[in-house]
Amino acid sequence: MQKTYSLTHLQELEAEAIYVLREVAAQFERVGLLFSGGKDSIVVSHLARKAFFPAKLPFPLVHIDTGHNFPETIAFRDSYCRKIGAELIVGSVQESIDQGKVVEEKGYNASRNVLQTVTLLDTIEREKFDAVIGGARRDEEKARAKERFFSHRDEFGQWDPKNQRPELWNIFNGRKQFGEHFRVFPISNWTEMDVWQYILAENIELPSLYFSHQREVFARDGVLMAASDYIPRRDSEKVEKKVVRFRTIGDITCTGAVESAADSVEKIIAEVAASRTTERGTRADDKRSEAAMEDRKKDGYF
Amino acid sequence: MELLRFTTAGSVDDGKSTLIGRLLYDSKSIFEDQYAAIEESSKRKGDATVNLALLTDGLRAEREQGITIDVAYRYFATPKRKFIIADTPGHIQYTRNMVTGASTANLAIILIDARLGIQEQTHRHTIIATLLGIPHIVFCVNKMDLVDYAEDVFENIKADIEAFASKLNVIDIRFVPISALKGDNVVHPSENMPWYQGSTLLYLLETIHIGSDHNHIDCRFPVQGVIRPQSTEYHDFRGYAGRIASGIFKPGDEVVVLPSGFTSTIRAIHTFNGEIEEAFAPMSVTITLTDDIDVSRGDMIVRENNQPEVSQDIDLMVCWLHEKPLQPNGKYAIRHTTNDARCLIKEVRYKLDINTLHRHEEDKVIGMNDIARVKIRSTKPLLYDRYARNRETGSLILIDEGTNETVGAAMIL
Incomplete structure (x- = not known):
């Protein structure tokens, strides 16, 4: 044959x-790899x-930390960086709030998700990154x-969907003016x-949050949220113990859980295959309006 | 499981978005929350049925105006294959988007309205697909429900296209009569067209042979970078990282490094998972050589008896991507494989009418969406193959040196 x-x-x-990596x-001269501790950024760092190989990772991992994390995410982040010998740079949303650069949202659905944009852009400026790699998928x-794979941002970090460079074949144009930067999305x-x-x-290690576990949760707008001091609850929102897992891992205030018994990657694949909602269906940050993501991206969000 | 990248060309009224929506919906690639969102939008707009086209109209400007203005990428899978769709607008003012979507595709779907038959745009879409070297073209004669599913309508359109395509260098063409709106022959075989014995569109997409689409003959390895770990374990390691553009490389192969012309032998082909016995397009690997010679980004590793062209004077077919027209005698930056250079536009030979293939030798104003034959001289020799033979080493982009924008996409002749 x-x-x-x-x-x-x-x-x-x-x-x-x-x-692409x-x-x-x-x-580019100075590159950072955005690392949230979620599966997509873990996969990107694995690919990097x-x-x-056999040289070491040539860029630092960059975590934009809202301060409203699942403790499991931070524990994983630190042990992962040690394991692969990567440098870690943290941009803190709490610091941006303390410096008066952003104002915390109020109310039941308050989230630091939108505030991350300011911290991210500050971190890019402080570290003089001319490219940051992200795990976003189309x-x-x-x-x-x-x-685009190579997404151009102006000197304000903004994305202009009407003025993106055409990307043909496998040729990427990363030329830029001083002060501009690129976001690069290898996956x-x-x-x-x-x-x-x-x-x-590839037998890639993940935070335990992705796998089925017992957790105190409450239902809000049809999504199960982790019971946490970071999320104020209404009187009607009752906390219950449920067997859940998370399909995405972001800030605790906008990441919903799903009821699931999937405790291995194989079982998760079976669950994803049978699933009838998108993984972002559990993300409160996208539900604000039909164009919520487009608006945040224009401002410089991930 | 293989990956098939295809592009769809068609205008607003051809039902292109409906076809993609249908493919996604009938192959169960649409999630409940996505469906609920478009159901809600359809209701708000007063549509009688759920408008599957809304699934693919991503940006707000597009939703408001009901048009697709950029290339959008969609993903779906069946148990047989994974698919990436480059969904592009078909109107003439979006030729550049069509070209962009076509540049990475193995297959093009071209939609024809059964009531209208071949239109000017059918010619345009076919010419672009051919120019961009897409190996397979599937013509979908859509809206068969509006012509009573009549066999002769389909057969006449098919004959017209075959006559036209014989003038082009098309490798593989297929025809499917469909109704994207009603679902006939998209995923499920149509009960309304018993006269059609061929495959459904999805079956074609799942089974068309794409294994030979990559060039496995001409060995071309453009070097992306040099890997030097400078660790004790890999003290003398000096590897050349890159993606194989074409051909097959094996340890022990005698190779030439261009442009220097030094010869050496491949010592090993490295990956994170260990050394491998052979590497072929489009794999990303790291190659080490037995000799310590100077190799850097932009160089190309090839076989001695099969070398690319090396020249500073190059003929191109350029698709212009920018509002500011091509400057005759202008200078542009070039990006070709992993190489950078600058070039001077020496001559605009003609503008190609992409509806008729007519060559306009008098009209040399090359504006956005125009396609033209151009002669350039580069600051240094480029290592290239003709685009028709090798899409990887035969393509380049032109960049405006003032704004850094990508302004031209070129195929080397």
């Missing part, structure tokens, strides 16, 4: 992401290790469906399922 030279979809997506290293949300073409299949194939 004649040998066939073809890659599986995961191999092809991996090769593409590694190519190497282009970032070649085209592969891209530069399948996540419709405003992201048109995002643009991956879906949630691809990420999970890759985590399984």
Whole structure:
């Protein structure tokens, strides 16, 4: 039988992401890799290790910390950085609040999600990053469906959807004026399922929050939220113990849980395959309006 | 499971968005919350049925105006394949978006309204797909429900396209009669067209042979960067990182590094998961050589008996992407494989009418969405192949040196 030279979809997506990561290293001077402790940023950092092996990761991990974290996320972040020998840079939203640069939202649905943008842009400026790598995917949300691999940001960090550089073939144009920067998304073409299949194939370690566990939660607008001091509850919102897991990991105030018994990557894949809502369906930050993501991206959000 | 990248071209009225919505919906790739969101929008707009087209109209400006103005990427999977759709607007003023979407596609779907038959835009979409070297084109004759599912309507359109396509260098063309709105022959075989014995559109997408779409003959390895760990464990390691553009590389292969012309032998092909016995396009790997020679980003590792063209004077077919027209005698930055250079526009030979293939030798004003044949001279020799032979080493972009914007997409002739 004649040998066939073809890659599986995961191999092809991996090769593409590694190519993009190497282009970032070649085209920019100071690069940071945004790391939330969520599965997408973990996968991107894993790909970056592969891209530069046997050399060490050539960029620091950057965590924009709202201060409203799940403790599990922070524990994972610190042990992961130690394990892979990566430098960690933290941008603190609490500091931005203390400095009076942003004002905390009030009310039951208050979240520091939007405030992160200011801290992120400050961190980029302070660290003199000319490119930051993110784990955003085009399948996540419709405003992201048109995002480029190399996404240009002006000197205010803003994204102009009408003025994005066309991206043809595999040629990336990272040229910029002084003060401008790029956001780079190596796993643009991956879906949630691809990420999970890759985590399984590569045996990638994840925070425990992704797996089924017992937790005190309450229901709000059809989404289960973790009971936490960071989220004020109405009297009608009753806390119950449930067996849940998280499909995305963000700030505790806007990350919802789903009831699930999936306690392994294999079981999660089966659950994702059967799932009838998108993973961002549990994200309160997207539900603010039909164009919520588009508006935040224009201002400089991830 | 293989990955198929395809592009869809069509205008607002062709039902392109409806077709994509149908593919996603019938293949169960739409989630309940996405469906609920478009159901709600459809109701608000007073549409009688749920408008599947809303699924693909991402940006607010587009939702408001009901048009698609950029390339949007969509994803779905069946148990047989993974798909990436580059959804592009088909109107002439968006030629640049079509070109962008086509640049990475293995397959193009071109929609034709059964009531109207071949239109000017059908020619345009076919010419662009051919120019961009897309190996497979599927013509979907849509809105068959509006012509009573009549076989002769389909057969006449098919004959017209075959006559037209014979003038082009099309590798593989297929035809499917469909109704995106009603779902005929998209995912499920139509009961309304028993005369059609061919595959549904989805079955075609799942089974069309794409294994030979990559060039596995001409060995081209553009070096992206040099990996030097400078650790005790890998003290003398000097690896060349890159993505194989074409061909197959193996340890022991005798190679030439261009432009220096030094020869060496591949010592090993490294990945994070260990050394591998062979590497082929589009794999990302790191290559070490047996000799300590000077290799850096922009160089290309090739085989001695199969080398690319090396020249500073290059003929291009350029698609202009920017509002500011191409400047005759202007200077632009070039990005080609992993190489950077600058170039001078020596001559505009002609503008191509992409509706008729007519060459306008008098009209040399090349504005946004125009396609033109151009001669350039680069500051240093480029290592390239003709685009028709190699999409990776035969493509380049032109960049405005003042604004840094990507202004031209070029295929080397």
